[in-house]
Amino acid sequence: MFKTAMRSGLAALAILMGSVAVCAAAQEPETLKTAWLAEHEAFAAWYGKERGWDREAGFVLEMERYPSGRELIAGIGESKWSIGACGALPALAAVLESRLEIVGVGNDESYSTGIYARPDSPILDAVGHNPAFPEMAGSPETVKGKTILCPVGSSAFYTVAQWLRGLGLSVSDVVIRDVNPKTGLEAFARGEGDVIAFWAPFTHEAERLGCKPVVMSNQCGASQPILLVANQPFAAKRPERVAAFLKMYFRGIDALRTAPRETLIKDYQRFYREWTGRELSPEAAAWELDKHPVYTLDEQLAMFGPEGHLMEWLRNLAHFHGGDNRLKFVTDAYLKMAAQ
Template sequence: MTPSSAPGVKRKRSTYLGASLLVLAATAAVCAWRLRPAPPSPAGPLEQVTIAATAEYVGVCPIIAANANGYFAEQGIVARIQPHASGKSALDATLQGKADLGTVADIPIMFAALKAVPVVVVATIFRTEKDHGLVARRDRGIDSVASLKGKRVGVMLGTSAHFVLDAMLNRQGLAPGDVVKRNLRPEEFAAALASGEVDAIATWEPFLDSLRAGLGNNAMSVYSEDIYEIPYNLAATRDYVGHHPETLKKVLRALIEGARFCESAPDAARALMGAGRKLDNSRWKVLWPAYRFQIALDQGLLLALEDETRWAVANKLSDQTAMPNYFDYVYLDALEAVAPAAVTIIH
């Protein structure tokens, strides 16, 4: 048997060929999308829009795609993506006037509404159940959510991860007070878990994946499937939507194209999201079928916000006890004008 005909060599060549084909397929998909017939150039000057976004979070794929593939430019928008580590931080930047729009899950919106902050959801851009969860240290005797009782859990309070942690505990017959919560920022998670400052971390991807990798065989991890489906949103202040209705229509048109790209060209979308970032594309490939990239406003968002309000009030996380009218915290006009079928909120 010659060296070139050895089974090991054949397997290597097959592996290299397979990897090359995947790269070519992703490149071809990007080219196909970019070489599609372009619409007429927008009339008038380009308009800059700053979007505060969790740039390494998969839910912002429609925004990243719209920017990289020129969908914003086609609408006359110059998008400036302002990176943030969490949706809560992105929303804060939007409310402080440091950004025009922000990407955020439902929990920070709920807390803002309880304080009567004039914020509105312009559209939900992403949904999935395989996103939030928990990573714990097995050497601390943790092999399930039920074994968290009495343990120290790091979590960013006031976020969707906080809500999910309590929901996971409740599913196991545990109360929120049965664990010791440590309020940590996402950038503090890895060091706190590695040093043993906390026994577990409740968070979302991509932090779950990096924490699992950091602990190796010592990691116990679980997703919050059947407990929580995150609605990831694009939000703005009421003042901004009142003064920029046409801008929002342009942004949403671009995001509809971006979401279509993320759904229809998954290999290219993953390559685009991973470009220049330390993200595990192979992990995304496994999870991608569970991701829904769709620009919408549906009744489920309002129902989720109401459920979360009851949780916040019951756990005394807010001084307010009255249920907000969440219809006042969504902005329907822009999406109704661009894609009326995408709006299913009863009104």
Template sequence: MAARPRAWALMLAAALLLALLPGCERADDAPLAPSGRPESLVIALTPYAGAAPAFVALAEGFFEREGLTVTVQRHPSGKAALDAVLEGKADLATVAELPVALAAVRGHPVTILATLSTQSDHAIVGRTDLGVGSPESLKGKRIGVSAGTSGDFMLDVMLVRQRLSRADVRVVDRKPQELAGALASGEVDAIATWEPYIDDARRQLGDRAAVFPSDGVYDSSFNLAALRRFALQRGETARRVLAALQRAEQLLARDPAACEPIVARSLGKAPGETRQLLARSRFALTLEQHLLVVLEDEGRWALKNRVATAAQAPNFLDAVYLDGLAAVKPRAVTIIR
């Protein structure tokens, strides 16, 4: 009979060892939902492949398993989603880093809870029949852009690469979903935008489209953001949201084919097109030092170009909330406090 207690002790030790191994923060079949009534929150989502972890978490019930009841708002851009948070209409937003940088410069107490994905999916799309056949041919052209978005920042970066500035082009402000139509109608000669609007423009123009990707010039991140008071007052809620998103990240890595239909429905795209969009994104919940560097660069750009005004640049450490992700995925937090 002495062998049985020893066997149980060995099994217990093995289980504890597995729980401590890297990548074993949570088991997929572990009970997650806390006791008590579900907590409600509103997430402002964007029809963008970079938000795929949120789409998957919703469809697979990962938020519910964390004791959360989520109401979804749909917005055409991350900037619009973040505006909903700033106006008190939503608790969380999926958004690129630039609108967060601009909001911080303007004095709004915004903070990023985690980066969901990074991608190289921005580009300038021009019409060859209107004289846009190369990046240097943008001089003197009308360029459509959504002011205050990552496309706005990317346009300046691309112009600088050609030794041009905004004074050398005519910028036309349009909503993200209006850009492809403005280019097709001839209202503008080129647009600076991101997927899926690049594909929309290419599809409408056919062989008249000239596409200049931002690869190697600008890579964007897509993030989960909130007001700072949400992170400070509802820290446990933030942790549960991130735990649900981590499970979605793991499913995207383990079984991308199962996630494609979920994302396709969320984007309103065909499965094949969705597969291409997902392939351009790298999904991993992180808070990396590079994010802080990019926020600071974008803050300086905004002040220099009067995209936003302030007496001085903010401390962008206030624009990232480390404790939530550190509790769920500690090795993913590399920002130096």
């Protein structure tokens, strides 16, 4: 009888433990898979996840890192992520194919994406060729035929094209060598190429090595918004989840605006170490924060509106990409949901 009672007790305990496990599983928020590059725009999401803001919003944020925008966008077809962030050019390629919706702006990289030359380059002496861009260096005579190290199809490539256009040239007037930023900077340091184009943190590294900016994107009409994008089928099925993510993300943006400076720099250093596996000095962290303007929810609602400038940026980029400029998958619907 004792053994029978014991077996009954153990069975009841097993059922109870199973019920507890089921309840715990039922209470666990669902995972939201997101895709990022090893760059500044991931900071607001990381910052919020560190503080548990994702769980407060009803989900568990999973952050996957990709080496490039092209590879990040390729993950859509394999349904590897639901929400992501990357440069406008790779994002627009997918938007124009109706695979993505543009739902927000991560930051503005126009101040941290640019073209650099060695300090003795004659290109740097030719400033003012185009009065419309008075800070832009270079002239047809100093640039034509030169070799430019640049990732083709990237935001840096768009900057190169706009720079050349401002000089009355085109990509056919120069030699474009397609390299990723890390490999390109190493090659440039060895003396290869005449100028190099890329984005942060490589622009800061170039300055640390003594290179000088020929032009930054904001100085040659090459707007560089980093876009928050949603997998279109996911967004259609789960609009409330997209809005919840945006609400959490904008809490991070608000913190970037209001947190004490020294604390924010330390947080950014830790983010950079954990997210990229590399160390960042306090000076470099401050540079990253200064060179990446961010926009609050209210500011982005205005940017997406009829009087906002986001659509003009995107039309120019879509035209460069060869799109039809309709951009029907640019929407402020999720921003409005997040604002409620």
